[in-house]
Amino acid sequence: MGAVYNEATLKKIMNEHDITITVELNEGDANATVWTCDLTYDYVKINGEYHT
Numbered sequence: 001m002g003a004v005y006n007e008a009t010l011k012k013i014m015n016e017h018d019i020t021i022t023v024e025l026n027e028g029d030a031n032a033t034v035w036t037c038d039l040t041y042d043y044v045k046i047n048g049e050y051h052t
Contacts, residue, residue, distance in 0.1 A: 013019060
């Protein structure tokens with residue numbers, strides 16, 4: 001399902017060095033930290049060209 005968003009606001013957020021994503025599951029109090037890598041177009045393209 002598509003999400004309603006403001007493109008200008010999203011672009012500003014996505015240009016930040018660190019991005020916080022909050023997911024509300026309403027299943028108690030817990031949190032986690034996840035570190036990811038750069039998922040630029042070129043990174044995804046290069047890594048999508050082979051199969052494991």
